Amino acid sequence: MRVLVVTQPWTIRPATAGDAAFLESMLVETVNWLPDRHWSRDRVMADPNLAHYVEGWPRPTDLGVIAVDDTDQPVGAAWLRVFDATDPGYGFVGTDAPELGIAVTTAWRGKGIGRALLRAIHEQARRTGIATISLSVERANPAMRLYTSAGYRTVAGGPNSDTMTLDLQSHRSAKQ
Numbered sequence: 001m002r003v004l005v006v007t008q009p010w011t012i013r014p015a016t017a018g019d020a021a022f023l024e025s026m027l028v029e030t031v032n033w034l035p036d037r038h039w040s041r042d043r044v045m046a047d048p049n050l051a052h053y054v055e056g057w058p059r060p061t062d063l064g065v066i067a068v069d070d071t072d073q074p075v076g077a078a079w080l081r082v083f084d085a086t087d088p089g090y091g092f093v094g095t096d097a098p099e100l101g102i103a104v105t106t107a108w109r110g111k112g113i114g115r116a117l118l119r120a121i122h123e124q125a126r127r128t129g130i131a132t133i134s135l136s137v138e139r140a141n142p143a144m145r146l147y148t149s150a151g152y153r154t155v156a157g158g159p160n161s162d163t164m165t166l167d168l169q170s171h172r173s174a175k176q
């Protein structure tokens, strides 16, 4: 019998303080998900409503995972940050529901890394006792399909974006 072993040229590890600059790059990718949007890193980091997703990384309550290729170069990240009502993220639902950021570098998209990052950050969050994760996503972003298939549900909406949450304790979908 022939056995086909498929190995992936990437792995996922916990994020560290040394990943701060890469997380900034991934934040820029989340802004520039639209092919014709080209915000510079400086422009993103000059906007306090965006910069606060990564500035000061890592805060004590931050969680994160990094996908690295077979040369240890980072190619994607998912991270969670707790916000409060005085400085809420776009997807803020409460101080007990950290907000998700996720991005994969362009060349590595569509290979299952985003879904694997999501699964890994969910596992980290569960181990930490987090019950709910929230996120904000522009409604036209195909990332919504990933979130929906992982169990996130829309709980609020603006003109162009939705706030989605995942109940981590009760939800374990097959695709998660």
Ligand SMILES: CC(C)(COP(=O)(O)OP(=O)(O)OC[C@H]1O[C@@H](n2cnc3c(N)ncnc32)[C@H](O)[C@@H]1OP(=O)(O)O)[C@@H](O)C(=O)NCCC(=O)NCCS
Residues within 6 Å of the ligand: 029, 030, 031, 032, 033, 102, 103, 104, 105, 108, 109, 110, 111, 112, 113, 114, 115, 116, 136, 137, 138, 141, 142, 143, 144, 145, 146
């Ligand atoms: C969203 C993102 C992290 C997904 O990562 P990825 O490695 O490409 O995703 P995967 O290969 O694991 O695919 C998972 C699912 O994503 C969905 N998806 C996400 N982006 C997609 C796109 N541009 N086109 C088609 N499907 C997409 C698909 O439904 C796919 O499901 P499937 O496996 O059942 O086909 C990545 O596309 C990205 O970095 N996008 C730009 C940044 C961004 O939009 N971040 C989210 C902001 S809210």
